[in-house]
Amino acid sequence: MTNPYKPNERMKLSRLAMPERDPALRGHDFAEVNLGFDPGSARKESLRCLECARPACTHGCPVGVKVKEFVALVEAGDYLAAAAKIREDNALPAVTGRVCPQEDQCEGACLLGKRGTPLAIGHLERFIADWECAAGVVGLPPVAPATGKRVAVVGSGPAGLAAAGDLVQRGHGVRVFEALHEIGGVLLYGIPEFRLPKEIVRQEVDVLRRMGVQFETNVIVGKTVTIDDLLGEEGYDAVFVATGAGLPRFLGIPGEHLCGVYSANEFLTRVNLMKAWRFPESDEPVYDCRDKSVAVIGGGNTALDSIRTALRLGAREAFLVYRRSEAEMPARAEEIHHARDEGIRFLTLTNPVELLGDENARLRAACCVRMELGEPDESGRRQSVPIPGSEFEIPLDVAIVAVGTDANPIVQSTTPDLRTNRRGYIEAHPETLRTSKRGVFAGGDIVTGAATVILAMGAGRKAARSIHEYLENRAWTHDAD
Amino acid sequence: MFPIVEARFLAPEVKLFRIEAPRIAKKQRAGQFVIVRLHEDGERIPLTIAGSAADGTITLIVQGIGKTTKLMNRLAAGDAILDVAGPLGQPSEVELFGTVAVLGGGVGTAIAYPTAVALQQAGNRVIGILGARTRDLVILEAEMGAVCDRLVVTTDDGSWGRQGLVTEALAEIAAAERIDRVLAIGPIPMMRAVAETTRPLGIKTVVSLNSIMVDGTGMCGGCRVLVAGASKFACVDGPEFDAHEVDFTVLQQRNAMYREAEAESLRAFLNDPDKDLGRVREACRLHEVSA
Numbered sequence: 065m066t067n068p069y070k071p072n073e074r075m076k077l078s079r080l081a082m083p084e085r086d087p088a089l090r091g092h093d094f095a096e097v098n099l100g101f102d103p104g105s106a107r108k109e110s111l112r113c114l115e116c117a118r119p120a121c122t123h124g125c126p127v128g129v130k131v132k133e134f135v136a137l138v139e140a141g142d143y144l145a146a147a148a149k150i151r152e153d154n155a156l157p158a159v160t161g162r163v164c165p166q167e168d169q170c171e172g173a174c175l176l177g178k179r180g181t182p183l184a185i186g187h188l189e190r191f192i193a194d195w196e197c198a199a200g201v202v203g204l205p206p207v208a209p210a211t212g213k214r215v216a217v218v219g220s221g222p223a224g225l226a227a228a229g230d231l232v233q234r235g236h237g238v239r240v241f242e243a244l245h246e247i248g249g250v251l252l253y254g255i256p257e258f259r260l261p262k263e264i265v266r267q268e269v270d271v272l273r274r275m276g277v278q279f280e281t282n283v284i285v286g287k288t289v290t291i292d293d294l295l296g297e298e299g300y301d302a303v304f305v306a307t308g309a310g311l312p313r314f315l316g317i318p319g320e321h322l323c324g325v326y327s328a329n330e331f332l333t334r335v336n337l338m339k340a341w342r343f344p345e346s347d348e349p350v351y352d353c354r355d356k357s358v359a360v361i362g363g364g365n366t367a368l369d370s371i372r373t374a375l376r377l378g379a380r381e382a383f384l385v386y387r388r389s390e391a392e393m394p395a396r397a398e399e400i401h402h403a404r405d406e407g408i409r410f411l412t413l414t415n416p417v418e419l420l421g422d423e424n425a426r427l428r429a430a431c432c433v434r435m436e437l438g439e440p441d442e443s444g445r446r447q448s449v450p451i452p453g454s455e456f457e458i459p460l461d462v463a464i465v466a467v468g469t470d471a472n473p474i475v476q477s478t479t480p481d482l483r484t485n486r487r488g489y490i491e492a493h494p495e496t497l498r499t500s501k502r503g504v505f506a507g508g509d510i511v512t513g514a515a516t517v518i519l520a521m522g523a524g525r526k527a528a529r530s531i532h533e534y535l536e537n538r539a540w541t542h543d544a545d
Numbered sequence: 546m547f548p549i550v551e552a553r554f555l556a557p558e559v560k561l562f563r564i565e566a567p568r569i570a571k572k573q574r575a576g577q578f579v580i581v582r583l584h585e586d587g588e589r590i591p592l593t594i595a596g597s598a599a600d601g602t603i604t605l606i607v608q609g610i611g612k613t614t615k616l617m618n619r620l621a622a623g624d625a626i627l628d629v630a631g632p633l634g635q636p637s638e639v640e641l642f643g644t645v646a647v648l649g650g651g652v653g654t655a656i657a658y659p660t661a662v663a664l665q666q667a668g669n670r671v672i673g674i675l676g677a678r679t680r681d682l683v684i685l686e687a688e689m690g691a692v693c694d695r696l697v698v699t700t701d702d703g704s705w706g707r708q709g710l711v712t713e714a715l716a717e718i719a720a721a722e723r724i725d726r727v728l729a730i731g732p733i734p735m736m737r738a739v740a741e742t743t744r745p746l747g748i749k750t751v752v753s754l755n756s757i758m759v760d761g762t763g764m765c766g767g768c769r770v771l772v773a774g775a776s777k778f779a780c781v782d783g784p785e786f787d788a789h790e791v792d793f794t795v796l797q798q799r800n801a802m803y804r805e806a807e808a809e810s811l812r813a814f815l816n817d818p819d820k821d822l823g824r825v826r827e828a829c830r831l832h833e834v835s836a
């Protein structure tokens with residue numbers, strides 16, 4: 065079946081909108097906001113693809129998904145083949161179709177976007193992954209004969225899962241160790257249900273299980289067992305450290321110890337992982353936000369996830385406080401738009417300087433200053449500077465601090481020969497992902513600092529290739545300089 | 546899933562468990578804790594490890610206060626704990642200090658016991674002071690007696706040992722002999738009172754903080770406490786800290802954050818205690834089936 069539209073006609077077709085739940089209703093529950101394309105819409109959108117000779121989309125994708133090919137298969141109605149095509153490079157398409165910042169990656173590069181709107185690559189990827197799952201026929205890639213080699217993967221977030229999937233395909237024995245009691249890492253505790261249903265994560269993990277990956281929860285590598293134990297008495301041939309950047313950063317302003325002040329990690333972990341939104345059916349509580357005033361401090365995806373979660377917990381007022389302007393917010397464009405539609409108020413160019421409590425040490429207000437943008441800093445973003453004398457108070461019951469995270473230090477603390485940089489991130493060679501310790505590789509946020517799911521997956525796949533080479537030839541030159 | 550091989554009450558609401566957890570048993574050192582979860586909708590709570598054995602078991606001593614601990618205390622040998630993660634936290638500092646007074650308030654004795662053992666093994670003179678409200682609540686007296694060079698028991702109502710507080714016993718002992726270090730574990734008012742007793746005497750005092758925790762690995766910051774004015778995480782920097790630097794008021798205030806929710810949870814549980822017991826057993830059965 066060929067595309068009935070000539071390329072210049074395709075450029076005139078409008079991009080199909082993703083159906084979403086009514087903003088007025090969806091802010092009260094945790095069901096997924098985006099509803100997904102149906103086959104008719106998917107096919108219609110796929111016809112817009114220009115089928116470029118040199119696709120910029122694949123180049124813009126951190127793992128090199130073969131977009132042109134999978135979209136052609138969508139067009140042809142062969143959804144299972146499209147899924148298999150995506151899975152050649154992307155182990156978690158149902159996840160990435162939902163959470164990737166496509167506007168900065170594949171869709172940001174799409175030629176259609178130069179004059180009009182880019183192809184809805186993310187929505188198509190999601191459609192294919194969901195269709196495949198619903199059809200119950202996830203195509204498992206073939207697994208090579210057992211090599212007898214064993215790899216320990218530390219951390220079950222996107223980097224660890226992607227590495228595990230690739231390594232098991234090459235015939236190696238893979239065991240993923242996870243500190244928490246459920247598999248998925250940030251996919252589970254960080255990203256809320258209304259953006260990434262947990263059932264999706266479970267299904268993707270199930271695919272890996274069926275391919276032969278083993279999982280062990282409740283193991284904190286560095287405490288329950290050390291890397292030396294894994295390489296020594298537990299007999300692993302290589303270790304991939306993918307523990308993430310899970311150490312919460314606070315502002316360092318007075319009052320951060322008050323009741324009602326949370327790190328985004330804690331707030332989201334209680335609600336997402338521990339299902340505190342279902343309290344008392346779930347035993348883990350979270351601050352009762354019903355009819356309260358809640359603010360998140362920060363401008364990234366985590367900040368938006370936090371405040372939209374608070375809204376769904378019944379907050380009467382939900383706002384986001386960010387020291388720069390909206391244009392500088394690093395969050396995904398779709399999340400900003402969804403949040404605004406749900407009624408989240410954006411207080412940009414505002415920064416808290418003190419959190420104030422009542423006589424029982426419960427938060428009652430944030431003292432903030434207004435900011436203005438000055439010269440760019442080393443990251444290229446314009447610095448924000450306080451405007452003197454602009455202090456004002458915002459009455460608040462809950463403040464969620466979402467200003468970034470740092471390296472989790474546990475693995476490093478018991479592996480003295482694992483070199484880290486002065487901020488505690490593990491040093492790894494950018495191409496081979498080798499660390500200073502023989503047989504140990506590292507990738508994802510624990511190396512780069514907090515980034516995205518897809519970049520972590522890219523690191524996982526790179527690590528798998530590198531580990532496979534090491535397991536074949538056992539050569540180790542330390543060049544993580 | 547972690548099978549319970551032994552479970553028995555030491556005192557009303559205070560139960561000892563021996564649980565199969567070979568990796569934890571091997572690695573654990575005095576002062577460390579585990580995080581435990583009982584069923585799929587359960588909360589994660591910290592429990593100090595009271596000891597471990599060569600057979601790969603660890604010992605936990607649990608005081609039933611809220612829903613989760615009261616539910617746990619209904620479990621018996623043959624049941625299992627769904628999730629046990631550890632060993633977490635920094636181990637107790639154990640060196641040859643000289644004479645160390647180890648004070649246990651209520652179930653705090655169970656938490657202090659492994660460190661008392663380690664201190665004795667390191668060659669210290671260990672003076673144990675156990676405090677409880679009444680005779681029934683004094684635990685591990687024989688065990689502590691075996692590792693302490695001197696043991697004093699106090700009860701609030703005088704039904705066992707001396708009547709009075711552990712701080713009174715400590716003050717008397719400190720007046721009579723040189724004490725190089727104090728370890729005090731128990732309810733927050735008790736630890737605070739011990740800190741104020743030793744501060745003018747200039748005796749280094751260590752306490753173990755019972756902050757509310759979720760992950761226990763430093764990932765959420767929920768257990769943050771103020772120590773010498775700086776924010777520390779009880780789960781990765783502690784749980785033991787210099788008592789003279791701890792802001793006990795902030796700790797108490799933060800620990801009160803979920804009072805209403807805790808009370809609601811406990812009420813619902815006491816109304817139908819078998820329902821959650823069923824959930825615990827079902828969760829472990831399913832886990833066994835899928836493993």
